[in-house]
Amino acid sequence: MSVSIDISGLPLERIHVVPSPLAELGMALHALSETGHHPGLQGWATAVNARLDPCLADRLCEADFLWRTTFSDVFTPFAGLPGLNEIPGATLAEELDQLDKLTDEQFVDAALEFTCQSTYAEPDRKLLSDPAVQRRALDLAAARGPHQVRFTQRLLDDPPVVRAWFRTLMEDCDEAFFADTWARVRHQLAADARHKTELLRRKGLSEALKDVSGAVGVDEDERLITVDKMSVGRTTTGGGGLVLVPTSVGWPHLWVLHRKGWQASITYPISSPGLIAPPSVEQLTQRMAALAHPVRMRLCRHLARGAYTTSELADAHGMTAPEISRHVGVLKKAGLITTRRRGRYVQHQLDIGVVSRLGSDFIEGVLR
Incomplete structure (x- = not known):
């Protein structure tokens, strides 16, 4: 399983590594609402949530x-602009202007x-012109809860009003907490973007x-770029570009924008508490398949x-040596055991790490 991006014919100068204030705000909002995904940010999330104005918290x-679940494509509006070669704005206000476009x-x-x-497989659903598609959207929203039905109905009835509401909400988040967060992380993100750009220029893609x-x-x-994920998707840069967006609060998520008709983009975490x-x-x-067999569990x-x-x-x-060898082979191929030679004996041991x-x-x- 993976998400792939066909970059045939894409020149390096159309690959950009650029921080995005709006994407970072989207990731920050995700981390605030799903702290279980981001254990390293629980202290920050608790502090922010504690000082949020109750009215703003209700609006959120x-x-x-x-x-x-993850953040919506509305947080990467540059990717939907004509020409498919735009980059994120330098400020939140600039990106909200892109959203308005x-x-x-x-x-x-x-x-x-x-x-x-x-799904990305049905990007031309005619949500604003086909009553049958609208009814289907409302039926699906009903399964998610009454507030999502209300939001969906408002959005279908009057998109400009909801868009203005969303922009104001993001601006209020900026004033309440995100401006301080962005001031703290933007230099780190910019440094990572410069480093990746230098690698791209000097050592290649x-x-x-x-x-x-x-x-x-x-x-x-x-x-062909391949992103190893537990999902399947495919897109192409076509005549557009590719944008890599660093995030300081994204781990463990590695997010790929592959919506049809939008510019391809990858939002990646700049640091990880896990394995390199x-x-x-x-x-x-x-x-996991290797450990699922009862014999191999006993061997472990x-x-x-x-x-x-x-x-x-x-x-x-109480088994034959060939039977044991087959099970040991499965565990070894999966990288779960190590093997060492001691004289004429070959010994196996579970890799506890x-x-x-x-x-x-x-x-x-x-979550990747």
Whole structure:
């Protein structure tokens, strides 16, 4: 499973690494509403939530589905502008101006992405002109709760009013807490963007993407970028560009904008408390499948206590050496055990470090 971006023919000068105040605000709102995704930010989230004006907190609850699951494409309006080669604005006000330049259809479709369970595979739903599509949107919103039905109805009835409401909400968030947050992190984000741009210019796309995340890579011909995620998607830069957006509050999320008709973009965390090179989705699947077998679970219990040969394991478990070898081979291929030679004996042992990280690796993988 992965999300891929076809960059055939894309010149390096149309690849930009640029911080985005609006995207950072979207990530910050997500971290405030889903602190479980961001354990390292719980102190910050608690402090911000404690000093939020109750009225602003209530207004945020009205539209928290725009950022609770992950953040909506409305936080990256540059990607929807004509030409598909725009970059984020330098200030929040500039990016909110970019948001105002989106068509009503674009704004409504992006805003209802999570409410109405839409997918990038159906970007031309005619939400503002087709009554049947509108009824379907309201039916889907009903399953998410009454406030989402109200929001959806308001959005379908009068997009400009909701757009103005959303802009005011973001401006009030900026005044309440985000201006201080942005002042603290923008220099770090700018430094990371300069570093990635320098890598891109001096060492090429492959090295720059490797520095973005171990989950992002490009093929040998540099025609296809692949982002290792537990989701499937595909887009192309076509005649547009590619924008890489650093975030200081995004870990463990690695977000790929692949909406049809919008510019491709990757929002990546600049720091991670986990591994530098997280396991791929394929490795996670392989490791969990390896541990799912009862015999291999018993072997792991044995190998967690010390190093043993295949013969010793066969005797202990009442199995033949070839049977044990097959199970050991599966565990070894999954990277769960280590093997060492002691004279003429080959001993196996459980890699406690890898197994102990499996839970956090899985969480990182599903949230990536």
